[in-house]
Amino acid sequence: MRVLVTGAGGQLGRDLVAALGGSVPEGGRRRALRGPGAPLVPSGLDVVAADHAALAVDDRTAVLGALDALRPAVVVHAGAWTDVDACEADPDRAFRVNAMGTRHVAEAAARVGAHLVYVSTDYVFDGTSHRPYVEWDHPNPLSVYGRSKYGGELECPPGATVVRTSWLCGAHGANMVRTALRLAAARGPLRFVDDQHGSPTFTADLAAAIVTLATDRLPGVFHVTNAGATTWFGFVRAVLELAGHDPGRVEPIATAELRPPRPAPRPANSVLDNAALRLAGIPPLPDWRDGLERLVRVLGPRA
Numbered sequence: 001m002r003v004l005v006t007g008a009g010g011q012l013g014r015d016l017v018a019a020l021g022g023s024v025p026e027g028g029r030r031r032a033l034r035g036p037g038a039p040l041v042p043s044g045l046d047v048v049a050a051d052h053a054a055l056a057v058d059d060r061t062a063v064l065g066a067l068d069a070l071r072p073a074v075v076v077h078a079g080a081w082t083d084v085d086a087c088e089a090d091p092d093r094a095f096r097v098n099a100m101g102t103r104h105v106a107e108a109a110a111r112v113g114a115h116l117v118y119v120s121t122d123y124v125f126d127g128t129s130h131r132p133y134v135e136w137d138h139p140n141p142l143s144v145y146g147r148s149k150y151g152g153e154l155e156c157p158p159g160a161t162v163v164r165t166s167w168l169c170g171a172h173g174a175n176m177v178r179t180a181l182r183l184a185a186a187r188g189p190l191r192f193v194d195d196q197h198g199s200p201t202f203t204a205d206l207a208a209a210i211v212t213l214a215t216d217r218l219p220g221v222f223h224v225t226n227a228g229a230t231t232w233f234g235f236v237r238a239v240l241e242l243a244g245h246d247p248g249r250v251e252p253i254a255t256a257e258l259r260p261p262r263p264a265p266r267p268a269n270s271v272l273d274n275a276a277l278r279l280a281g282i283p284p285l286p287d288w289r290d291g292l293e294r295l296v297r298v299l300g301p302r303a
C-alpha cells in the first residue's frame with residue numbers, strides 16, 4: 001500500500017513518515033518525493049515523503065501531476081501554513097495553502113481513488129464551550145488560521161478522514177516544549193497564560209493513531225489528542241519540573257496581559273473529547289504527561 005505524506009518535512013510530517021516506516025532524507029529535498037519503484041518497507045507500506053519543496057499543495061498542476069504519477073492508495077495531508085499569527089496579516093496565503101491546497105489534494109486523491117486523511121486543528125472552535133468539544137459540535141473559528149483550516153475540512157469528501165488535533169509538540173519542530181526549555185536555561189521569570197485550556201499532543205503518539213485511521217480508511221471526523229488537559233502555564237511548569245528546573249519560576253498571566261498582544265485570537269477552551277475514537281473502540285492516546293516525559297528525555301534539559 002503506497003501512502004503519500006504532504007508536509008513531510010514538518011514536525012508532524014517527520015513523525016508520520018517514521019511511523020509509516022519511511023524516512024525524510026536530509027538535504028537534496030527534492031529526493032524526498034520518491035517515485036514508483038521505491039523499496040517497500042517491511043510493514044508492507046511504501047511511503048512517499050513529500051515535503052514542501054517537493055510538493056507545494058497550493059500548486060494544483062503539481063498536485064494533480066504528482067498523484068497521477070505516484071498513484072498512492074492513501075494521502076495523509078499534513079502540509080499547512082501553520083504560523084497562526086502571520087496568517088492574520090495574509091489571509092489570502094492562509095486560504096491558498098490551507099483551504100485551496102486541500103481542495104487540490106482532495107481533487108487529485110479522488111482522481112486516483114486514494115483515501116484522503118486531512119489533519120485539522122482545535123482552532124476550528126471558538127472556545128466558549130464549558131466542556132470538551134466532540135466531533136459533532138459546531139465549528140466557529142476565531143482566527144484566519146482556524147477559518148482557513150476549517151475551509152480545508154469543507155473541501156474533504158464524505159469518505160475522507162479528518163483528524164483534529166491540538167497543541168502539537170515533537171522532536172523535530174519549534175514548539176512550546178523547546179521554547180520552555182530554552183527560556184528555562186536563561187535567567188528570569190517565565191510568564192505563560194493560564195486562561196487557555198487545551199490538550200498537549202505529542203506527534204509520535206498522534207502519528208501512530210493516524211497510521212491506524214489511514215490504513216483502516218476510517219471515514220469522518222476524529223478528535224485525536226493526548227489524554228488530559230492543562231493550560232500553557234500548567235504545561236510549562238510540567239516541562240521545567242521534568243527537565244530538573246524550578247517550576248516556581250513560571251508565573252501565570254491572563255491572555256489580555258500579553259505584551260505585545262498576539263495578532264490571532266485563541267480559543268479559551270480547545271480541549272477535544274476524543275469521542276469518535278472511543279466510540280469506534282480505538283485505544284486512546286496516553287496522557288499528555290507521559291508524552292511530555294518521553295519528549296523531554298529525547299530533547300534533553302536544554303533543547
Ligand SMILES: NC(=O)c1ccc[n+]([C@@H]2O[C@H](COP(=O)([O-])OP(=O)(O)OC[C@H]3O[C@@H](n4cnc5c(N)ncnc54)[C@H](OP(=O)(O)O)[C@@H]3O)[C@@H](O)[C@H]2O)c1
Nearest residue numbers: 007009010011012052056057078079080082121165167168
Ligand atoms: N502545531 C500545532 O500545534 C497544530 C495543532 C493542531 C493542528 N495542527 C495541524 O497539524 C499539521 C502539522 O502541523 P505541524 O505542527 O507539523 O506544522 P509544521 O511543522 O509547520 O509542518 C507543516 C509543514 O507544511 C509545509 N507547508 C507549508 N506550506 C506548504 C505548501 N504550500 N505545500 C506543502 N507543504 C507546505 C511546511 O513547510 P515549510 O515550513 O518549508 O513551509 C511544513 O513543513 C498541520 O496541518 C497543522 O495545521 C498543528
